[in-house]
Amino acid sequence: MTEQPTAPPDAGGLDPQALEAVIAAPGSRFRHDYLEVRGLRVVFDGFVAVDGVDLTVTQGDLRFLIGPNGAGKTTIVDAITGLAPATGSVQFGRVDLLGRPSHRIVRAGVGRTFQTASVFDELTVLQNLDIAAGAGRGPLTLLRRRHVVPPEVEAALETVGLAHVRDLPAGVLAHGQKQWLEIGMLLVQDARLLLLDEPVAGMSQAEREETGLLLQRIGEQRTVVVVEHDMEFLRAFAASVTVLHQGRVLSEGTVAQVQADPRVVEVYLGSGAHGRGRAARAGGPSTEVE
Amino acid sequence: MSAPATTAPAPNAAARPWWRHPRVRVWGGFALAAAVLLGVAPVVLSDFRLNLLAKFLCLAMVAVGIGLAWGRGGMLVLGQGVFFGLGGYLMAMHMKLADAGPGGVPDFMLLYGDGVVPAWWEPLRDPVVTVLAILLVPAGVATLLGLAVFRRRVRGAYFAILSQALAAAFAILLVGQQKVTGGTNGLNGFRSFFGYDLADPVNKRMLYYVAAGVLLVMVAVVRLLMVSRFGELLVAVRDQENRVRFLGYDPANVKVVAYAVAACFAGVGGALFAPVVGIVSPADVGVIPSIGFLVGVAIGGRATLLGPVLGAIAVSWAQTGLSEQFPSFWTYFQGALFILVVAFLPNGFATLGGLWRRRRGAAVPGPGDAPADPPAGTSAHADDPGPDPAQDAATAARTAGRHA
Ligand SMILES: Nc1ncnc2c1ncn2[C@@H]1O[C@H](COP(=O)(O)OP(=O)(O)O)[C@@H](O)[C@H]1O
Numbered sequence: 215m216t217e218q219p220t221a222p223p224d225a226g227g228l229d230p231q232a233l234e235a236v237i238a239a240p241g242s243r244f245r246h247d248y249l250e251v252r253g254l255r256v257v258f259d260g261f262v263a264v265d266g267v268d269l270t271v272t273q274g275d276l277r278f279l280i281g282p283n284g285a286g287k288t289t290i291v292d293a294i295t296g297l298a299p300a301t302g303s304v305q306f307g308r309v310d311l312l313g314r315p316s317h318r319i320v321r322a323g324v325g326r327t328f329q330t331a332s333v334f335d336e337l338t339v340l341q342n343l344d345i346a347a348g349a350g351r352g353p354l355t356l357l358r359r360r361h362v363v364p365p366e367v368e369a370a371l372e373t374v375g376l377a378h379v380r381d382l383p384a385g386v387l388a389h390g391q392k393q394w395l396e397i398g399m400l401l402v403q404d405a406r407l408l409l410l411d412e413p414v415a416g417m418s419q420a421e422r423e424e425t426g427l428l429l430q431r432i433g434e435q436r437t438v439v440v441v442e443h444d445m446e447f448l449r450a451f452a453a454s455v456t457v458l459h460q461g462r463v464l465s466e467g468t469v470a471q472v473q474a475d476p477r478v479v480e481v482y483l484g485s486g487a488h489g490r491g492r493a494a495r496a497g498g499p500s501t502e503v504e
Numbered sequence: 505m506s507a508p509a510t511t512a513p514a515p516n517a518a519a520r521p522w523w524r525h526p527r528v529r530v531w532g533g534f535a536l537a538a539a540v541l542l543g544v545a546p547v548v549l550s551d552f553r554l555n556l557l558a559k560f561l562c563l564a565m566v567a568v569g570i571g572l573a574w575g576r577g578g579m580l581v582l583g584q585g586v587f588f589g590l591g592g593y594l595m596a597m598h599m600k601l602a603d604a605g606p607g608g609v610p611d612f613m614l615l616y617g618d619g620v621v622p623a624w625w626e627p628l629r630d631p632v633v634t635v636l637a638i639l640l641v642p643a644g645v646a647t648l649l650g651l652a653v654f655r656r657r658v659r660g661a662y663f664a665i666l667s668q669a670l671a672a673a674f675a676i677l678l679v680g681q682q683k684v685t686g687g688t689n690g691l692n693g694f695r696s697f698f699g700y701d702l703a704d705p706v707n708k709r710m711l712y713y714v715a716a717g718v719l720l721v722m723v724a725v726v727r728l729l730m731v732s733r734f735g736e737l738l739v740a741v742r743d744q745e746n747r748v749r750f751l752g753y754d755p756a757n758v759k760v761v762a763y764a765v766a767a768c769f770a771g772v773g774g775a776l777f778a779p780v781v782g783i784v785s786p787a788d789v790g791v792i793p794s795i796g797f798l799v800g801v802a803i804g805g806r807a808t809l810l811g812p813v814l815g816a817i818a819v820s821w822a823q824t825g826l827s828e829q830f831p832s833f834w835t836y837f838q839g840a841l842f843i844l845v846v847a848f849l850p851n852g853f854a855t856l857g858g859l860w861r862r863r864r865g866a867a868v869p870g871p872g873d874a875p876a877d878p879p880a881g882t883s884a885h886a887d888d889p890g891p892d893p894a895q896d897a898a899t900a901a902r903t904a905g906r907h908a
């Protein structure tokens with residue numbers, strides 16, 4: 215990911231007002247939603263990528279997960295969503311997630327995005343959102359044409375500022391717009407735990423600002439974990455921070471606490487700054503063409 | 505022919521004349537095809553040629569299913585001969601039993617076997633059971649197979665090899681069980697089709713109409729599936745299977761449905777092929793015919809609606825013409841044509857029009873014309889699709905879907 219600024223097109227811009235319609239959630243519904251990770255361990259062919267991580271994120275928190283390349287951030291998200299083999303325990307809303315197939319974890323209310331925006335390029339923005347909203351549809355609904363746009367999809371289009379490009383194939387969107395579309399998909403999919411892997415990578419300053427505000431608003435009602443590299447973005451929007459290093463939790467607390475932690479300073483400024491041996495791949499300076 | 509899924513109303517959507525509207529074009533093309541098949545062809549073609557066309561239409565039925573499973577669903581179905589054969593043999597068995605009369609024994613069983621009709625043949629004396637079996641057995645086998653295979657995330661080349669091996673095994677099994685399957689000779693010499701004398705040219709024409717009608721219905725069904733929410737989901741699974749999983753769907757189920765529909769179409773194609781051609785044998789169901797089905801689809805344009813049909817008919821037509829004159833030459837020709845199309849026109853001839861239009865219109869280069877992210881790039885370590893021709897194909901098909 216590089217910071218290739220992609221100017222939002224004319225009519226762009228996020229619409230926090232419309233958000234209400236998407237996440238119209240009676241507060242009580244999510245009261246007991248919190249993510250609880252205990253002793254999470256992921257091993258790839260003898261290489262320990264995540265080594266005994268504990269993590270508790272409650273609703274209303276906007277948790278940032280940071281750390282050098284190869285620290286294991288993406289792997290933690292993968293483990294929670296059933297993509298990487300893990301031991302330990304992961305609970306969300308009193309449901310055990312580990313060991314379940316990914317699509318069941320999703321149905322338990324967990325949604326994620328990927329480091330590389332992965333939308334369905336050939337389908338339109340509207341179709342992308344409609345699919346995201348439709349995991350609970352029965353066979354008969356599926357076999358018919360979409361006659362009316364579901365209201366939550368309509369609202370999500372407004373929220374993520376993509377209403378004006380709703381009928382364009384998602385493949386032609388600018389990078390930032392794709393990331394917004396991903397966030398919109400999480401909203402309509404009714405995820406109560408949102409795991410976002412580098413959601414502002416490749417966005418312009420203005421887009422980052424808007425995205426941050428949007429995530430803050432979502433975080434009030436849902437449980438949000440953001441994996442991010444960008445320190446400025448973190449300072450502006452994080453409610454709390456967990457710093458990872460070599461697969462372990464190095465430090466945890468508010469932004470100020472974490473920044474004052476000498477171990478964090480050492481990792482970020484010292485020799486560990488460039489990750490370790492096998493790492494650099496994930497967040498390396500790939501050139502994103504958009 | 506259009507991927508309604510992606511008929512993005514361009515900024516000038518309102519300015520588009522009504523006849524350019526995708527819906528009008530699709531159903532207009534459909535009406536034209538129906539007029540040619542049901543109106544023109546029976547008038548201008550001799551009985552012999554018409555019967556030949558009926559055979560091609562049966563093969564085209566397999567192609568329609570492949571278009572759905574491969575073109576839209578990304579499953580490289582290299583073993584459709586199995587389902588074609590299941591349908592063909594079920595129908596042939598019924599016809600042999602019917603020819604033998606109530607309680608009678610088919611001639612070949614008296615010749616090779618012990619003259620006893622096996623118990624599993626008996627239900628097929630009943631025409632209703634036969635029709636139900638033709639509709640359900642291939643689809644059922646595909647469902648079981650699909651669940652076993654797709655749940656284990658077998659995809660791409662591995663799936664292709666597996667389905668092809670199955671076709672080979674099926675043909676070997678048929679050859680080996682001569683007493684109950686007729687062996688290499690297959691089943692042939694049918695005299696009647698549901699009570700109609702097959703020696704009567706009028707009934708042969710009727711068979712043609714049945715084949716044409718069934719094919720048109722299949723095309724309409726595929727079109728409706730393509731524009732349904734399921735059709736959109738299928739494309740999503742083809743392009744980003746993992747992403748679909750993280751939206752709460754089980755992609756295996758989505759694929760199984762498309763695979764089963766394709767199998768059902770192939771089975772029906774086989775079932776009509778037997779009375780039209782007068783024989784069904786292991787040579788019609790093995791590896792070579794299975795690849796042949798695919799070639800027509802690739803040449804015609806797999807992700808489009810009518811491409812597979814036209815491709816299949818054209819290839820069969822060429823095969824009949826060429827192999828009469830140069831019997832051994834056809835296989836090479838078919839191979840060469842396949843390679844040429846894959847190399848230079850990866851989305852088939854049906855996309856030629858769109859390509860040409862874009863060339864001429866010096867396409868507005870949208871940001872999407874930049875190299876797309878690799879589909880596997882979902883996460884640094886999303887499951888690696890490995891060497892996956894279907895995936896490459898899918899990438900190539902991006903534009904096809906948009907302009908076909
Ligand atoms: N599928 C895999 N197989 C082997 N090693 C992996 C795999 N996925 C990740 N890793 C390794 O695990 C470590 C953590 O990676 P990752 O979680 O992607 O880091 P990041 O914090 O940058 O997101 C890296 O060293 C990476 O090379």
Ligand SMILES: [Mg+2]
Binds near residue numbers: 288289329496497
């Ligand atoms: Mg990462």
